[in-house]
Amino acid sequence: MGSAKIQAKHQVIPSELKQRLLSLLAQGFSHLIAITAVDRGDHLEVLYHLGDLNGRVEHLSAEIPKSNAVLPDISPLLPGSLFYEREISDLFGVKFEGLDSQGRFILPDCYPKEAPPPLLREVKPESVKEYISQAQSCEVQAFTQPAPLSPESVVVPFGPYHPALKEPEHISLVVEGEVIKKAFLRIGFVHRGIEKAAESRTYLRDIFLLERVCGICSTHHAWTFVEAVEKLLDLGPPKRALYLRTLVAELERMHSHSLWLGLVGYWMGFETMFMWVWGMREAIMDILEEITGNRVHKSFVTIGGVRRDVSDEAVKGIARRAADFEKSVSRVLEEIVSVDEFVERTRDIGSYSLKQARKYVTVGPVRRAAGDPYDIRKIEPYGAYGELEFEVVTADRGDVYNLVLVRLKELQESARIIQQIAEKIPSGNPVPQRYFMGTVRESEAYARTEAPRGELFYYVNSNNTHTPYRVKIRTPTLPNIQLAASILEGATLSDLPLIVTSIDPCFSCMDRIQVYNAATNTSRTLTLEDLLAEVKKRRVRK
Incomplete structure (x- = not known):
């Protein structure tokens, strides 16, 4: 499943x-x-x-x-x-x-209309870079549709680089006074062509590539891809490996939810909450580093199992520390969410109905806050979830306040899941004798997991070679951001950062850098190697 x-x-x-x-x-x-x-x-x-x-x-x-x-x-x-x-x-x-x-929606505005679409098989990555590097400017359009709705309306560009955004994103806001009447989204500023890159790497190398889609939920990306590949191979990993994958996934959920809760506090002006929650989160980051050797990209899941075992004693110790973390979360529940200023700043902000959540095919806590118990861990169990007891946390209406409650309670459920893993984890060797380096016969499979932000979907198509023929990734942010655009309508400009943050968007990290030379009237696209070389030159000059 x-x-x-x-x-x-x-x-x-x-x-x-x-x-x-x-x-x-x-x-x-x-x-x-x-x-x-x-x-x-x-x-x-x-x-x-x-x-x-x-x-x-x-x-x-x-x-x-x-x-x-x-x-x-x-x-x-x-x-x-x-x-x-x-x-x-x-x-x-x-x-x-x-x-x-x-x-344009994902491709830069300077990508020529006559150029072939980049994910066609005959299009080489080098030619895509060439098309973009030849352009004089890649400036985003202020809006993508005839935007003014009345003589009083004004178009206000928000992003792609803005202090209220932790990653680049562009929203054209049609406003009348302080009220947002319409919001037009333009994504793609951090699109790195990972699906195209996956076609030229082996299945093993793709695991390390795909976990870099997101630095917060990297294990879920690796696990979802591996789940699909294991189905193509008719391969079932050892049961202990399934439990250990679930352990790291739940720790990752705790880390992600804590990070989000801190950001909500920051954008609502509650900096004490930001510092408090992020301080608590360090305990989870320490555990992840001890298990996998890394705080961010864990490189833990592999085809046929996991890359290293974790002793039963260590798992029991992790359960105790997770329980301590859960007590801290309970304290936050009691002392923060009941504060009048917190309730006033979050209740009915960015509100939406269950009908809206389903209409925009939202996923994760965003959907569950509106009352829909849609959780892949329950409806299509994978890993060890089918043998563990936990509650799918829901609320009765969607808004920032209920999203905070849902995620806080999910932190408690994660600690409960980890406690059960410590009690039930089976024996055996979860590490494959050798890493998979072979070919995958022609077939196609899908996999989905419940990442911290919601349902993560991968489609993998194989063709009797060492590399995938096609890898499709649908992250939770893509459906959820559509709802955000809808609920921005009627909100005030001051609520914009909080509403956008409430869906926990991830626009991922670095994609491209274009440099314009005013002296020669030329532009070029820098690779990471070019950028590092330029930095080194500047240091030498100093």
């Missing part, structure tokens, strides 16, 4: 796509997990992955010629599909009929 080899797909022609979708929606498959495009050589295959609340997953497959890559827009049926479609439009060149052109 949590992953499966894709044995059957519902084949559909484009003209019948909406009708087949309606049929699956009527059967309870109301959650659009992701849309995946695969270059099959002479044509494109577009897969619609749909799930229900019982862990069942169905896959709709539409094949279209590259020369006329056109599909109907399904966002009127499933509004949450909008960003999925725009992503595929940018990266594969698929046109969705009925979808208004809103400019």
Whole structure:
């Protein structure tokens, strides 16, 4: 569970796509997990992955010629599909009929319209770099649609670099006075082409690449990819390895939620909460470093098991320390969330309904805060979760206040899960005798895990080689950010940082740097090696 080899797909022609979708929606498959495009050589295959609340997953497959890559827009049926479609439009060149052109979504604005989409198989990474480096400017457009709504409205650009953002993101805000009337999102400022890079690396090397999609939930990225690969290989890891993977995953959840809680305190002006929670978080970071040797990218999960064992005594010690951490969390619950100023600054801020959460196919605490017990650990158990008892924490309405409560209570549940792992962990050797370096026969599989921010989805396609033919990643932020754009409407500018932070977005880290030389009127894209060399030169000059 949590992953499966894709044995059957519902084949559909484009003209019948909406009708087949309606049929699956009527059967309870109301959650659009992701849309995946695969270059099959002479044509494109577009897969619609749909799930229900019982862990069942169905896959709709539409094949279209590259020369006329056109599909109907399904966002009127499933509004949450909008960003999925725009992503595929940018990266594969698929046109969705009925979808208004809103400019670039992930690719930089300077990527030439006549250039081939970068994720087509025949497009080489070097040519993508060349297209971008030839551009004089990659400035983002102020807005992507005719924005002013009335004579009183004004467009205010927010980002991509702003003190209220921990990572680059651009939002065009249409405001009247202090009130936000409309928000247009433009992502992609930290897009690094990892899916393209995964096609040229072995499965083992891809684990280290993919865990760098996110520095906070790196284990979940490695684990989700490995889950899919193990299904392709019909390989079941040792039971002890499943327990140890679950242990590190829950520690990672505690670290991530603590980091988020501190940021919420910071953006609401409650700096005491920020310092308090981040101080507590160090205990979890210390445990992760002791287990894996690393605080950020743990490199713990591997194909067929884990990279190192953890003794039973160490696991029991971790459970005791996690219990101490849980007591500190309980203290935060009692002493912070009941403070009048905290309640006033978070309750009814960024509020949304369960209907909205489902409409935008949100995941994780964002969805559970609105009352939906959607948690992959329960509905499609993986790792050791099927043998552990824990509560799926929900609230009765979505807003910043309930998101804080949900995450605080999930911290307590994580400590409870770790306690059970210490009591139930089986014996055996969780480390493979040798690391997997072979080929993977032709097939396709999906995997999904409950990362700290919510459902993380991977699709892996193999073709009898040492490298994947296609790796698709759908992170929790992509669906959740659509909801954020919606609930910003009607909010005030002063609430913007808190509302954006409330969904716990991750726009990932570094992607590209472009340098403009005013003297020669030229620009170029720096690689990491170029940047380090330039820094070294400057140090020598000093």
